[in-house]
Amino acid sequence: MNSQDVILGLLMHHSLSGYDIKHKLETIFSYFYNASYGTIYPTLSKMEKEGLITKQSVIQEGKPNKNVFTITEEGQHHFKTYMYSPVEDNEFKSDAMTRLFFGEFVDTEVVVGVLETYLERTKNSLESLRKLYADCQPEMSPTQEICIQIGISNTESQLHTLTKGIARLKIIEQK
Amino acid sequence: MNSQDVILGLLMHHSLSGYDIKHKLETIFSYFYNASYGTIYPTLSKMEKEGLITKQSVIQEGKPNKNVFTITEEGQHHFKTYMYSPVEDNEFKSDAMTRLFFGEFVDTEVVVGVLETYLERTKNSLESLRKLYADCQPEMSPTQEICIQIGISNTESQLHTLTKGIARLKIIEQK
DNA sequence: GCATCCATGTAAATCGTTACATGATTCA
DNA sequence: TGAATCATGTAACGATTTACATGGATGC
Structure with a gap:
């Protein structure tokens, strides 16, 4: 899975600009994917060259012009190929957990601050997800x-688990 | 946070080889960090050049020789600087969740398979974490x-949440 | 005899972020 | 007047994976 697959998936529903795509990633995708403009725009250009999408310039009033992209049949075929390919493992990287792991080398209060x-x-994050669910x-x-x-469920559990973890850490601190 | 910070942290406790570091990442770090040999070895070389760690060649019997790395005072200082720097956001990327999100474009049974x-x-993962906890x-x-x-707690909740999700998906399938 | 563990390393390729660069419009 | 929203794009840099390359020892 890469940005191309995600962008193709978003265009399956309807045509979007690079700016729209970024917005979707920041809201509905925030829980499990992200990409910056520095990825989105070059990827769109590349996909247009490869014939997976087409570009239409749209002139707007009171707003800058925008480029709206539409998926082609070849693009749809590409997307289906992705959807039927082997599922990749999740990736999780946590700076906070890393610092907790190395907590013995700094004052406990620093680790408490991290958590x-x-x-x-x-x-x-939970608040954003709940709002999104309510709105959409x-x-x-x-x-x-x-x-x-x-x-939402996973984020709620994380909240609960973390709270318990902090409590445990504070007990250690008192010793 | 990058591989250098993690390696320095691991060396704070005691000296390790590149192979040992990989093993630690695959076990105790598996939940929140990972790195391949293609990252570990070049990073160790770079850190040695920069004086953050030193190398000792250890001749072993019945096993290949190995290079054991020890953190220097400068390395310890570097590590502390990391530990007191601003905490970075977690990163989570999920191919499975992405496919669930785009589930409307394939047969429901495909999505069930993904989940x-x-x-x-x-x-x-949960089994590995529990075993690790029991052993270490x-x-x-x-x-x-x-x-x-x-x-462990978070993985348990994920299991629960996912099971519920699959059940909901199967109800949709029947319609 | 074959798989697994031990052990190290390089090179190419991929993928992505951050910072830079620009600029109009709307709303408080 | 200043912040936020809308809107696109590039260039430099950073980080990491994958594939390649090698090879002895141990245990089944």
Whole structure:
């Protein structure tokens, strides 16, 4: 899985600009994927050259012009090939967990701070996911709904687990 | 956070070879970090040149010789600088969740297959983490123990959430 | 005899982020 | 007047994976 596969998937539903794609990634995809403009725009150019998508320039009033991309039949075929290929493993990288792991080499209060930052960010993510679910539920496909339900549940559990972890750490601190 | 920070952290406890480091990453770090030999060996060379670590060749009987690396004072200082720097956001990338999200474009049974693969892998991860906890608990630092407890709890919740998700998906399939 | 573990390393390729560069419009 | 939103793009850099290359020892 790479940015190309994700972009093709987003264009399966309807045509979008690079800016729209970035917005989708920041909202509905935030739980399990991300990409910057520095990836999106060059990928769109590359895909257009390869005939997977086509570009239409749209002139807007009161807003800058934009390039809207539409998936071609070849692009749809590419996307299907991705969807039937072997599933890749999840990737998880956590700076906060790494610092917790190495906690013995710094003061416990520093580690507590790290976990509290992590907790705060998790709370924010949960809030965003819940808001998204509330706002977009009617227009979501059934699998998209399951997707966000899984995201919300997992984030809730993380919150709970982290809170317990912080409590345990604070007990150690007192010793 | 990058491979250098993680390697320095591992060497804080005691000297290790590149092979040992890979093994640690595959076991105790498996939940929140990973790196291949193609990263580990060049990073060790680079750090040695920069004076963050030193190399000792160890001749072994019945096994190939190995290079054991020891952290220097400068390396320890580097590591501390990392530990006190701002915490980076977690990164999570999930091919399985992406396919679930785009589930409307393939047969539901394909999506069920994707989630069942995901579930199977999660079960295996959980088993590994539990085994690791059982085997290494006595030699773990308190923060390392919290670290693996968090890993186990989160993986357990994921298992639960995923199982519910698959059930919901199968209800959709029947319609 | 074959798989697995031990052990190290390089080179090419891939993939991606960050910073830079630009600029109009809308709303408070 | 200043922040936020809309909108596109490039160039330099960084990080990492995959595939290649090698080879002895141990255990089944």
